[in-house]
Amino acid sequence: MTPYSAATGVENVLKILEGRWKLIILFHLFGGKTLRFSDLERAIPAISQKMLIQQLRQMEADGIVRRIVHHQVPPKVEYCLTDWGQALCPALDALLKWAALKDRDLSGMEFPADETIGGTV
Amino acid sequence: MTPYSAATGVENVLKILEGRWKLIILFHLFGGKTLRFSDLERAIPAISQKMLIQQLRQMEADGIVRRIVHHQVPPKVEYCLTDWGQALCPALDALLKWAALKDRDLSGMEFPADETIGGTV
DNA sequence: TCTCCACCTTACTTTTAGGTAAGTACCATA
DNA sequence: TATGGTACTTACCTAAAAGTAAGGTGGAGA
Numbered sequence: 001m002t003p004y005s006a007a008t009g010v011e012n013v014l015k016i017l018e019g020r021w022k023l024i025i026l027f028h029l030f031g032g033k034t035l036r037f038s039d040l041e042r043a044i045p046a047i048s049q050k051m052l053i054q055q056l057r058q059m060e061a062d063g064i065v066r067r068i069v070h071h072q073v074p075p076k077v078e079y080c081l082t083d084w085g086q087a088l089c090p091a092l093d094a095l096l097k098w099a100a101l102k103d104r105d106l107s108g109m110e111f112p113a114d115e116t117i118g119g120t121v
Numbered sequence: 122m123t124p125y126s127a128a129t130g131v132e133n134v135l136k137i138l139e140g141r142w143k144l145i146i147l148f149h150l151f152g153g154k155t156l157r158f159s160d161l162e163r164a165i166p167a168i169s170q171k172m173l174i175q176q177l178r179q180m181e182a183d184g185i186v187r188r189i190v191h192h193q194v195p196p197k198v199e200y201c202l203t204d205w206g207q208a209l210c211p212a213l214d215a216l217l218k219w220a221a222l223k224d225r226d227l228s229g230m231e232f233p234a235d236e237t238i239g240g241t242v
Numbered sequence: 243t244c245t246c247c248a249c250c251t252t253a254c255t256t257t258t259a260g261g262t263a264a265g266t267a268c269c270a271t272a
Numbered sequence: 273t274a275t276g277g278t279a280c281t282t283a284c285c286t287a288a289a290a291g292t293a294a295g296g297t298g299g300a301g302a
Contacts, residue, residue: 003145003148003149003151003164004145004148006148006213006217007144007145007147007148008265009217009220010138010144010213010216010217011144012173012220013216013217013219013220014135014139014144014216017135018132018139019289019290020291022122022133023128023132023135024125024128025124026128027124027127027128028124029211029293030124036218036248036249037125037163037248037249037250038247038248038249041122044183044278048290048291048292048293049249049250049251049292050251050252050290050291050293052250053249053250053251053292054290063223063260072299073247073297073298073299073300074246074247074249074298074299074300075247075248075249075250075297076248076249077248077249077250082201083227083228083230084222084223084227085218086227087222087227087230088219090215090219091212091215091216091218091219092127094211094216095134095135095212095215095273096127096130096131096134096216097130097212098134098209098211098212099130099133099134099206101208102184102205102268106205106207106208109204114222118202120281139259140259140260141259141260142260157278157279158278158279158280159277159278159279165259168283169260169261169262169263170262170279170280170282171260171261171263171280172260173280173283174279174280174281174296175260187262193269193278194267194268194270194277194278195268195269195270195276195277195279196267196268196277196278196279196280197278197279198278198279198280243302244301244302245300245301245302246299246300246301246302247297247298247299247300249281249296250295250296250297251294251295251296251297252293252296253292253293253294253295253297254282254291254293254294255289255290255291255292255293256289256291256292256295257280257285257288257289258287258288258289258290259286259288259289260274260285260286260287260288261284261285261286261287261288262283262284262285262288263279263282263283263284263285264281264282264283264284265281265282265283266279266280266282267278267279267280267281267282268277268278268279269274269275269276269277270275270277271274271277272273272274272275272276
């Protein structure tokens with residue numbers, strides 16, 4: 001595993017998470033919640049409809065969000081996370097735990113070399 | 122912990138990692154390596170000097186890279202990761218492991234609800 | 243017939259990240 | 273006096289992301 005391939009792997013993950021609104025949408029859907037388009041609009045007042053749909057569509061294309069259309073008038077469309085999307089939770093938790101280490105004493109701790117990155121995969 | 126605060130926490134981490142070149146620099150420095158500016162230039166041929174210094178300075182400001190100046194002519198400046206920077210390794214590994222789950226059977230797995238995000242911190 | 247709701251779509255503008263190319267400082271050596 | 277090696281700095285340009293505002297669809301109820 002070269003620095004390049006490891007970086008590329010992480011970059012591909014970050015691409016899924018990047019975007020001004022993706023994380024906030026994600027955290028609204030964590031825990032198996034199912035929300036309508038209008039629920040998300042209300043939950044995130046600052047987002048525009050264009051941005052909301054754009055981010056949702058990208059997350060759907062990436063496979064972390066499932067879109068459920070009920071053919072009715074007026075329309076009803078629901079969004080929830082896929083199993084894979086739910087599985088993001090512990091990985092994001094690892095990032096938060098890392099952030100919380102800042103300014104703590106890390107002396108004496110051992111961290112793996114980059115050769116081990118993704119080694120368990 | 123609200124969806125908003127959890128998302129903000131993760132966003133702050135992503136800000137540190139975002140940028141066209143940060144991860145590749147990071148992976149070159151993982152494992153306790155210390156490299157000169159010119160070493161990094163050689164290791165990452167596609168990067169311009171402006172971009173290299175810009176990303177290094179941001180990473181230094183974020184506290185994940187340490188800059189060591191040797192006052193000589195010609196100049197010699199070395200870069201390595203801080204302890205905190207090294208500690209990123211397992212968190213990035215978690216992201217790679219998650220990516221590897223795609224298209225696998227996740228049925229029967231239990232994932233924590235968002236209320237638990239960062240709960241151990 | 244008119245309005246309304248929910249879920250988008252489109253056109254346009256602004257902001258920001260990134261890229262290119264050139265220049266600077268320092269002194270050592272030829 | 274001129275050249276070169278190292279680590280930057282500056283000015284300018286381009287492309288992608290994000291924001292704003294308006295329009296569209298398709299029936300249900302007034």
